[in-house]
Amino acid sequence: MIISDMMETYTTISSSDPHGFATDLLALHLGIYGKAVEEIELRFYWEKREPVAGSARSQYEDFQKSIDKLPRVKFVKKERRIEVESVSANFFAEDKNKKPSKTDLKRGCQECLLALESIATLGKIAPETLNVEEMLQDARRILNQNIPDAAERKKIREQSRLVSRVAHANSMDFDFLVRIDESWALFHRNAKALLAAPIFWTPDLKGPHGTETGIGVLLEFARWNVTHSRTSPLKFLQQLLQGWKLESLGKKSEAGLPVTSVAKSVLKWNKESPELLDQTNQIAIALAFAVYKLRGSCPEEILKMGRAAVKRQRILQDDQKAFGAIGSRDLSMLEIALKSMAKRELISAGAAKILKLQEGEKALDRSPKQQLDDIDFSSDLQYCYEDLQPLLGAELNKLRTAFAKLPSNASNSRKLNCVEKCVAALNAISRKKSVSSLDTDEREILCNFIYQMGSIVGLDAEADYIDKWREW
Secondary structure, eight states: OEEEEEEEOSSOEEOOHHHHHHHHHHHHHOOOOOSSOSEEEEEEEOOOSSOOOGGGHHHHHHHHHHHTTOOEEEEEGGGTEEEEEEEOSSOOGGGTTSOOOHHHHHHHHHHHHHHHHGGGGOOOSOTTTOOHHHHHHHHHHHHTSOOOOHHHHHHHHHHHHHHHHHHHHTTSOHHHHTTOHHHHTTSOHHHHHHOOSGGGTSOOTTSTTSSHHHHHHHHHHHHHHHHOTTSOHHHHHHHHHHHTTOHHHHTTOTTSSOOOOOHHHHHHHHHHOHHHHHHHHHHHHHHHHHHHHHHSOOOHHHHHHHHHHHHHHHHHHHHTOOTTOOOHHHHHHHHHHHHHHHOGGGHHHHHHHHHHHHHOTTOOOOOHHHHHHTOOTHHHHTTSOTTTHHHHHHHHHHHHHHHHHSOTTOOHHHHHHHHHHHHHHHHHHHHOTTSOOOOHHHHHHHHHHHHHHHHHTTOOTTOOGGGGTOOO
C-alpha cells in the first residue's frame, strides 16, 4: 500500500515534514489488508496563528471556509485510493520552513494515526476487501514507537522512496522509463538485460504487472523486499494470500500456490471458478517477475509456480475458454523469460528470442553489431558532468567498436580483454585532476552501458567482471 502526505496552507501546497516520517514508516511496515485500496493520501491543512490582513485577506478567508467542513474522508473506488483531509492541531503556516524536532515528529505520528482512524467512519469498504481494523491495529503499533535518530530516519526515508519509485516506474512509457536513471536503476541489471520488451514493464494487461492483481503483487513485494531482501519470497506469498483472503490457495500446494497443469484438472477448475483460476495465474506469474526484477534471480519454487500458471493459460487458450486470455505470442514471451530466469547463461539468448517475438513473425534477426549500434550513450551521459561527457562517450564507443570487430566465435577471454582496456582508460580519466571526478551517477551509468554491451556479445550478465579492474 502507498501512503502519502500533503500539507496545505492558504498560500502553498507541499509535502509535510512533520507527517512525512510517519507516512514513511507506514509505507514500509503496514501489512496487506485486501485489494480494495492501493493508496491512502493524508492531507493536512495548516492554519495561521493570526488572521491575515490586507490584500491576502480574501484568499485567507476562502481557505478558512474550505476547512470548516473538515475532517473529511473520501473513497475513490475507481483509483483504489482513500483521501483523508483534516486540520492540523499542532502545526501552523508559520512553521512550514521549520525543521521538525523529535517532539514534532511524534505529534505528526499521532495526527497521522488520528487521520487513519477516521477511515473507519467510511462504511463503504467491505471487510473482506479491506480489513480496516487490522490495518489500524498495525498502524498504532508502528506509530507509537520511539522516534529514532536522524541517521535512522534518513535510512527509513530512502527505503520508503524505493517503494514509491517502483510504483512510479511501472506507470511510465517503456522508452521513457529506460532513460530515467532514478526509476530504471531500481531494477536489477539481469532483469533489464533479459526482459527486453515493453510488455514486461508497462501497464499492458498482457504483461506480468499490467493488471490490478499484477501491479499489486509487484508493489507489495517491492515494499516487503526493502526489509526482507534475504528472506524467501514464499514468506511474502503467505502474507499476501492471507491479506487478500486467499489462504485456501496456499493450502492446495506445499509450494505456496497450485502447480497443477494437467489439462483435465485445469479445465475443471476453470468451469467451477474461472475468476479464482485467473487470479491464481496472475499472482504466480507476477510474483516470479517481481522477484526477478528486484533481485536479479528467482528461487526455483517461485519459477515453478510461474511456469505452471503459464501452462494453465496455454491450456485455456487452446480450449478457447480462458478468462482474460493472453495471446499465444505473449505467452511465449513469458515462457522464454521464465525459462531464462532459471539459468543465467541463457539471459542474452532469451532476450534475443523475446525481441524477435516482440517484432512479430517478420522480426528482423538483429546481429550483435546491430544491437550494439542501437545503444544511445548520450541518453544517459547527459546526466554526467559536462566536461566528462565527451571523454566517457569516446571510451564507450571504443569498446563498442572493439566488440563489433570480434568474430562470432570469440572466446570470453578476448571479450573480457576488451572490457579491461576500456576500464583501464576510464581509470586514467578518473585520476586526472583537470576534470571532474567519477561520482555515483557516472559509475552507475558507465557500468550499466558496459554490462549491457557485454550481455549482447555473450558475457555473463550476473558476473561483476568490471570490478576486477575498476578504480572509480
